[in-house]
Amino acid sequence: MMSTSQDIVLETKNVTMRFGGLTAVSDFNIQIEKGKIYGLIGPNGAGKTTCFNMITGFYTPTEGHIFYRGMDITGFPPYKVCQLGIARTFQNIRLFSNETVLQNVMIGGHLRQKTTWWHALLSLPSYFAEEKAIRHKALELLEAVGLREYAAERADSLPYGAQRRLEIARALATEPTFILLDEPAAGMNPQETQELMGFIRDIREQFDLTILLIEHDMKVVMGICEKIWVLDYGVTIAQGTPKEIQSNPKVIEAYLGEEYVQNA
Numbered sequence: 001m002m003s004t005s006q007d008i009v010l011e012t013k014n015v016t017m018r019f020g021g022l023t024a025v026s027d028f029n030i031q032i033e034k035g036k037i038y039g040l041i042g043p044n045g046a047g048k049t050t051c052f053n054m055i056t057g058f059y060t061p062t063e064g065h066i067f068y069r070g071m072d073i074t075g076f077p078p079y080k081v082c083q084l085g086i087a088r089t090f091q092n093i094r095l096f097s098n099e100t101v102l103q104n105v106m107i108g109g110h111l112r113q114k115t116t117w118w119h120a121l122l123s124l125p126s127y128f129a130e131e132k133a134i135r136h137k138a139l140e141l142l143e144a145v146g147l148r149e150y151a152a153e154r155a156d157s158l159p160y161g162a163q164r165r166l167e168i169a170r171a172l173a174t175e176p177t178f179i180l181l182d183e184p185a186a187g188m189n190p191q192e193t194q195e196l197m198g199f200i201r202d203i204r205e206q207f208d209l210t211i212l213l214i215e216h217d218m219k220v221v222m223g224i225c226e227k228i229w230v231l232d233y234g235v236t237i238a239q240g241t242p243k244e245i246q247s248n249p250k251v252i253e254a255y256l257g258e259e260y261v262q263n264a
């Protein structure tokens with residue numbers, strides 16, 4: 001079935017990012033359908049994280065436009081992008097390591113908060129009611145990602161795989177409809193990676209999400225992505241289903257290598 005514009009959660013049109021003389025991303029065009037898991041792959045330095053930084057407002061593209069549910073969000077600051085329903089995680093886990101697991105998730109909830117700091121100063125009931133609601137929601141999210149029993153522990157006391165899940169829980173606390181995961185399997189052992197794949201599918205169902213992920217672990221990418229975009233030196237060299245990507249000669253040459261094909 002053909003997708004209608006309502007099915008498209010995110011669309012980029014000829015998005016280009018230059019840093020001085022370096023073109024990190026060139027004419028990036030993607031259309032991401034609601035409810036799907038998309039992958040962005042390519043060699044180191046290909047421009048993948050730069051794409052994430054443009055979509056989430058950390059960088060303003062030099063050229064081109066980004067549309068979220070039909071709205072032109074090009075150049076919107078990160079907090080605005082987040083409030084609209086786009087959340088992300090980072091390649092290097094960015095948790096508040098001295099804070100508890102629960103507090104880390106509550107921070108995500110605060111980004112959605114309607115009452116402000118002066119409500120708190122004035123001790124307005126609306127402030128305390130909202131704090132309570134954020135706490136309750138954070139505990140529910142921890143339950144959903146299997147970390148409820150660690151709520152009171154320090155974030156940095158968790159094993160690595162659990163820290164990644166916690167970072168995702170914090171992103172979910174901002175109530176996103178679209179989530180970008182930057183190398184979610186990085187540093188994970190095979191068992192954690194296997195669990196992560198199920199986890200990503202579960203949160204998609206449970207929170208009605210659309211997902212774009214960057215990942216170097218091809219088992220994860222080929223196992224859970226419905227469509228894959230391949231970048232090389234900032235240029236999109238291929239796009240398609242896992243099957244199409246795995247047999248694309250340009251992708252094999254630039255990224256996967258003959259060895260991968262023989263072992264696949």
Ligand SMILES: Nc1ncnc2c1ncn2[C@@H]1O[C@H](COP(=O)(O)OP(=O)(O)OP(=O)(O)O)[C@@H](O)[C@H]1O
Pocket residue numbers: 019022024042043044045046047048049050051091
């Ligand atoms: N703020 C910046 N200033 C200058 N150059 C940058 C900046 N951010 C990224 N680059 C450059 O843009 C290119 C693309 O980098 P990017 O981090 O997007 O690649 P990547 O595909 O995410 O790589 P990796 O897989 O290693 O994370 C690289 O050459 C990088 O050095």
